[in-house]
Structures are given as structure tokens and as C-alpha cells.
Amino acid sequence: MSVSLKISNVSKVFEKNIALNNVSLEIQAGEFVCLLGPSGCGKSTLLRLIAGLDKPNEGRIYINDRDVTNLPPARRNFGIMFQSYALFPNLTAYENVAYGLRNKKMRNQDIEARVDRLFKMIKLDSAKNRLPSQLSGGEQQRVALARALATEPDFLLLDEPLSALDAKVRISLRKEICSIQKELGLTTIMVTHDQDEALTMADRIIVMNKSVVMQEGTPEEIYERPENPFVADFIGSINFIDSQKCKLYNLCEHEKAAIRPEKIELSRTEKETSLRAQIREIEFRGFYDRITVCVSHVVHGDMFLLVDVPFRMVKTMQFQLGEMVYVNLPREELLGFKTA
Ligand SMILES: Nc1ncnc2c1ncn2[C@@H]1O[C@H](COP(=O)(O)OP(=O)(O)OP(=O)(O)O)[C@@H](O)[C@H]1O
Secondary structure, eight states: OOOOEEEEEEEEEETTEEEEEEEEEEEOTTOEEEEEOSTTSSHHHHHHHHHTSSOOSEEEEEETTEEOTTOOGGGSOEEEEOSSOOOOTTSOHHHHHHHHHHHTTOOHHHHHHHHHHHHHHTTOGGGTTSOGGGSOHHHHHHHHHHHHHHTOOSEEEEESTTTTSOHHHHHHHHHHHHHHHHHHTOEEEEEESOHHHHHHHOSEEEEEETTEEEEEEOHHHHHHSOSSHHHHHHSSOOEEEEHHHHHHTTOOSSSEEEEOGGGSEEESSOOTTOEEEEEEEEEEOSSEEEEEEEEOOTTTOOEEEEEEEEHHHHHHHOOOTTOEEEEEOOGGGOEEEOOO
């Protein structure tokens, strides 16, 4: 069974350090939510409170509308997976997964059936009898996932589960975790500071900074409509344009505008709204080039913009360093913010 979770006005203080400041969240049954934010913003603390490994100073935590704020971790029925694989080194992969079930005094044949099913799910059937030291990092993390799922938890907590793995393994495990989560319909909360991970895996992202929630929404909402400069800057790349330049170039009425590098158009032909700019830097990024252009003004100085040009256009246009070009900032792609 999958459960809903509710965090209501939760604060946590460590001595004089405020780790969480009046945080409220609702997570639906079966939802995959990512807590995303820079180091020290309070993500892991929130996860620990949900698990019951720590208690909030203020606020309540509910599982399926039942107040569990004072319930010990063992009675909250969650599975958890950490960054460090944390497998028992002296037990085989199989016994690591079976461990929680043996503790529950489940019958041997039932344990066998369930553990076999889990090894099929993580596609590691052939490595069941190996010790953790005989498994790669990615394989160990898959065993850790199977172990977290073995007791059929009501929800799954993942604390940076992929950050110790190399890039390729990380990407394939992202997909595996997502498909297993969807297959089981299991409410899942994952802590990460990796924006790509959150954007590709989550149904909903909760962006945190300095102990508070800055914005929550689907990956598309967070990326396309960030509500404040912090979120705009933390997720993806972005150019900020100050109010003086906004007015000077007739861009928008806001105090601060922002535009993502891939939304800016670079060309050799002038448009009514385009600005003259010089190419100052070309950085090869594989499937696109990141080009830095400079729009100069004799009185108001330089405005540097990052522009992402897709690979095919790079090939046909052959932009050169130092070349004068036109940049167009489509008005509908400009995000406007009030400065604090
Ligand atoms: N047991 C503790 N004692 C004192 N301060 C703590 C404790 N745990 C966390 N903190 C502080 O609370 C704040 C939030 O920490 P937390 O671990 O939740 O951040 P985080 O977002 O998970 O960071 P990271 O991505 O680096 O793990 C930090 O300032 C941290 O130093």
C-alpha cells in the first residue's frame, strides 16, 4: 500500500542553527518527489524527520492523515537508501536483501520467493551469491534498493542514492529506480543536489534554500516558470539582466529579467528587436556550443549573455570568435522578477 505524507509547519533547530524553518509540504500517494537544493539547505534533515530519526522542534508530520510526529522509525514502515551503499560486508547480496525479512521471522520459502523476485526486478539475478566487495558500485546500490524494498514499505526514502556513482551508471540507475517506483506505485522522496537528477526523475520537485521551500512544482513548471531568481539560477543556466539594461534595450518593465541561454537567438541577419553583439567565447559542449556574446554600450557598459546554439546550427553557421552578430531575446521567453 502506498501512503500520502504531510509535513505541517515543521521547524528544526540544532543548537543555534536553524535547519528547517516552518516547512509545509504535501506528498500524494504514489508520487515521486525530489527535495532539491544546495548543501546545507535542510534536505537531509527533512528526510530524517519524515523517517522519525529526528524530531521536529515545531510542527507535525502525518502519514495518511495520521499524526506520526512521535512515532518511532520502526513503526513508520519505510524503506531507506543512502549514498553510501551501507550493505553488510560479510553477507552475500542475497542475505543482505533477506536480512529484514529474517528479522521479521518470515518463513524461509516466502523469503526465497520474495528475494528472488526482487533480484529479477533489479536485474542482478546472477550476482546473488556475491559479497558486496565483489560487486560494482552500481550493483551494490541496486542491492541496497532491493533491500529497501524487501519489507514492502509504505514509502521509500532516498538520500542522494546515486551521487557516489559514475555518470553512466548513474543515468541507467535513474531509469531503473523510476521504473521500479512506477511499477510499485510507491510514494518516494529523494534528496538530491543534482538538478538533472531531479528534472529527469521527479513527478514534483521541491526546491529548498536556507531552511525554507523556495518553490514546488513539476519539472517543467520549475524550469519554465521559476518564481524567484534563486530557483531560476539553481535549475539550469540563466542570464540575468538588470533593470537599467532592461529599460535601455526595451526588454521589459521588471526590476530584473532573466532568459535561458537556449532561448536566445543568434544570427547574422537583423530583426526589429535584435541587438548587435560580439562573440567573445565559444565553448564546445557536445550537442551544443555555449557562446558568450557581449552587447556594448558607450555609456552604460557591457552586457554579457550566454547563448546555447544547437549542434546542427553550429555546423551550418560556423560562428567565429570576435565576429559581430545579432542576438534576439524573444520577449515571450523573458522571465521577470522583482528584486528582494
Ligand atoms: N546533528 C546536527 N547538529 C548540528 N547541526 C546540524 C545537524 N544536522 C544538520 N545540521 C545543520 O543543519 C543544516 C541543514 O543540514 P542538512 O544536512 O539537512 O542539509 P542538506 O541540505 O541535506 O545538505 P547536504 O546536501 O550537504 O547533505 C546545516 O546547516 C547543518 O550544518
